Amino acid sequence: xxxxxxxxxxxxxxxxxxxxxxxxxxxxxxxxxxxxxxxxxxxxxxxxxxxxxxxxxxxxxxxxxxxxxxxxxxxxxxxxxxxxxxxxxxxxxxxxxxxxxxxxxxxxxxxxxxxxxxxxxxxxxxxxxxxxxxxxxxxxxxxxxxxxxxxxxxxxxxxxxxxxxxxxxxxxxxxxxxxxxxxxxxxxxxxxxxxxxxxxxxxxxxxxxxxxxxxxxxxxxxxxxxxxxxxxxxxxxxxxxxxxxxxxxxxxxxxxxxxxxxxxxxxxxxxxxxxxxxxxxxxxxxxxxxxxxxxxxxxxxxxxxxxxxxxxxxxxxxxxxxxxxxxxxxxxxxxxxxxxxxxxxxxxxxxxxxxxxxxxxxxxxxxxxxxxxxxxxxxxxxxxxxxxxxxxxxxxxxxxxxxxxxxxxxxxxxxxxxxxx
Ligand code: HEM
Numbered sequence: 001x002x003x004x005x006x007x008x009x010x011x012x013x014x015x016x017x018x019x020x021x022x023x024x025x026x027x028x029x030x031x032x033x034x035x036x037x038x039x040x041x042x043x044x045x046x047x048x049x050x051x052x053x054x055x056x057x058x059x060x061x062x063x064x065x066x067x068x069x070x071x072x073x074x075x076x077x078x079x080x081x082x083x084x085x086x087x088x089x090x091x092x093x094x095x096x097x098x099x100x101x102x103x104x105x106x107x108x109x110x111x112x113x114x115x116x117x118x119x120x121x122x123x124x125x126x127x128x129x130x131x132x133x134x135x136x137x138x139x140x141x142x143x144x145x146x147x148x149x150x151x152x153x154x155x156x157x158x159x160x161x162x163x164x165x166x167x168x169x170x171x172x173x174x175x176x177x178x179x180x181x182x183x184x185x186x187x188x189x190x191x192x193x194x195x196x197x198x199x200x201x202x203x204x205x206x207x208x209x210x211x212x213x214x215x216x217x218x219x220x221x222x223x224x225x226x227x228x229x230x231x232x233x234x235x236x237x238x239x240x241x242x243x244x245x246x247x248x249x250x251x252x253x254x255x256x257x258x259x260x261x262x263x264x265x266x267x268x269x270x271x272x273x274x275x276x277x278x279x280x281x282x283x284x285x286x287x288x289x290x291x292x293x294x295x296x297x298x299x300x301x302x303x304x305x306x307x308x309x310x311x312x313x314x315x316x317x318x319x320x321x322x323x324x325x326x327x328x329x330x331x332x333x334x335x336x337x338x339x340x341x342x343x344x345x346x347x348x349x350x351x352x353x354x355x356x357x358x359x360x361x362x363x364x365x366x367x368x369x370x371x372x373x374x375x376x377x378x379x380x381x382x383x384x385x386x387x388x389x390x391x392x393x394x395x396x397x398x399x400x401x402x403x404x405x406x407x408x409x410x411x412x413x414x415x416x417x418x419x420x421x
Pocket of ligand 1: 066105117257260261263264267304305306310361362363364367368369370372374375
């Protein structure tokens with residue numbers, strides 16, 4: 001990894017932090033917010049001399065970094081990083097994994113980024129997403145009808161987990177029988193977002209990537225030549241006209257599944273937990289469903305799920321008193337950014353009517369989440385369905401945070417008492 005020369009750094013790190021140990025510490029994963037607030041109060045930007053990463057915790061600083069053309073997303077520019085010869089020699093499996101995951105929009109800078117994004121974006125335009133509403137509603141209703149009128153329901157398994165998976169599978173025009181496989185591949189691949197993976201996780205992710213790519217290759221071949229609308233139609237057209245090559249087509253599709261699945265599971269699960277922990281806000285939303293849009297944005301702010309957003313400096317950039325050198329990795333810690341008191345009034349309080357809510361959960365600049373309109377629609381439908389179906393909901397035991405992921409903060413279990421106890 002990079003170790004920038006001291007002369008490139010405009011200031012000294014105010015505190016010695018073992019960053020990667022802290023980020024993986026179970027106590028931190030249970031409740032990262034007090035420690036993130038402490039570090040953000042010390043400085044909005046920190047530098048880890050061990051990994052070379054610059055961590056951004058301030059809202060103003062993250063907004064600048066995420067939108068600046070000096071900050072790219074092409075991981076091949078990371079000096080000493082995943083694409084370097086020294087990394088290939090040190091960790092051949094990791095090198096193969098990151099190389100195979102490279103050719104996609106999230107890992108590209110202009111002009112490749114725009115070329116790829118242009119293919120997928122039409123599937124998420126407001127009209128296209130509005131057309132998906134009946135399908136999302138039908139899937140939510142199917143899951144609801146399988147739940148009891150009253151009793152304890154484990155909401156991650158019964159609702160928050162399957163809904164986004166079914167929506168994506170429909171978007172990909174794949175058969176229901178594939179749900180279990182897709183969930184397994186997604187679980188292995190989401191770890192790539194953790195940045196620091198164990199050798200076993202890299203091997204699992206590589207296998208999942210290879211298998212899913214072959215399944216998608218067959219899936220597209222079966223559909224080639226037939227008239228096809230939506231996401232798959234745009235992808236086939238782009239392949240035929242040479243806008244995308246096969247590797248780009250497959251890697252972008254795999255990544256879309258990873259980007260769109262767990263993130264939406266955590267939005268629904270974490271949002272429901274927030275309502276259960278704040279019964280006053282739940283009652284407010286029941287009484288005024290017109291607050292649904294701002295409520296979902298507030299869930300995204302308070303519990304963002306994805307906690308790390310990556311950039312690689314293309315050029316030197318001064319941020320928060322540091323001079324970040326070209327080739328350095330920069331990670332926005334969104335749990336800190338979204339609760340910066342310089343940007344948000346009462347940042348730790350859930351206020352479902354909050355309007356000034358410039359959270360960073362969908363990132364920023366040219367990489368701003370392309371699937372955000374779909375994620376928002378799914379969440380709004382999910383919470384409407386839950387409130388319609390269950391006039392009473394309360395926690396029925398301790399919710400369990402998943403402690404095996406350092407980026408995606410989501411629940412493994414959320415037991416909810418529905419109806420009368
Ligand atoms: C709550 C749900 C979601 C969250 C929190 C989320 C978050 C993010 C974030 C943080 C980024 C990177 C932004 C940056 O680097 O500035 C991103 C990019 C992306 N997301 Fe999402 N996402 C969600 C749902 C979805 C869905 C449903 C899809 C598609 C089905 C999707 C597809 C993508 C794609 C393709 C990119 C890459 C965009 C680019 O590089 O231009 N996401 N998302």
